[in-house]
Amino acid sequence: MALLALVTSEGLAWLPLLAVGPALAAARSGPYGVIRIGVLAVAVGALLGTQGDESVRTQAIILATPAAVALASCGASAMRRRREQVLAAVRSVAEAAQNALLTPVPARVGQFQVAVRYSAAAAEARVGAISMPCCPPRTGSG
Numbered sequence: 461m462a463l464l465a466l467v468t469s470e471g472l473a474w475l476p477l478l479a480v481g482p483a484l485a486a487a488r489s490g491p492y493g494v495i496r497i498g499v500l501a502v503a504v505g506a507l508l509g510t511q512g513d514e515s516v517r518t519q520a521i522i523l524a525t526p527a528a529v530a531l532a533s534c535g536a537s538a539m540r541r542r543r544e545q546v547l548a549a550v551r552s553v554a555e556a557a558q559n560a561l562l563t564p565v566p567a568r569v570g571q572f573q574v575a576v577r578y579s580a581a582a583a584e585a586r587v588g589a590i591s592m593p594c595c596p597p598r599t600g601s602g
Contacts, residue, residue, distance in 0.1 A: 479528075479529035481500070481501045482529050482533040486533035489537060491535075491537045494533045494534045501530065502523055502526050505523045
């Protein structure tokens with residue numbers, strides 16, 4: 461994008477697009493990573509702003525966009541990290557409860573073979589329901 465702005469000599473017209481970097485970084489990076497990308501975006505924007513004839517006030521107003529998005533994205537990244545930590549803790553408690561309540565199933569109960577099937581409560585969950593049907597063993601070549 462910086463190259464595009466320099467080639468087209470319309471540096472300030474492209475500056476608001478620098479806010480995309482910090483916004484996307486919030487999805488994968490922590491707050492400090494988002495701030496680093498935001499500082500980089502503002503620095504690139506300041507460099508591009510020197511190429512135009514606009515006043516310093518206009519440049520500052522335009523640079524406020526990537527700076528504001530970087531700060532908001534930093535907050536979003538911190539909240540996402542916190543939710544991930546809470547989810548990991550809840551999942552750990554649920555797994556511990558499931559392991560405490562469900563004992564290993566014997567292969568046979570009397571004359572019956574026991575089969576176990578695990579079904580997760582959700583696609584990402586590691587806790588769910590276990591079905592344990594008992595069936596008489598197969599005899600012969602059937």
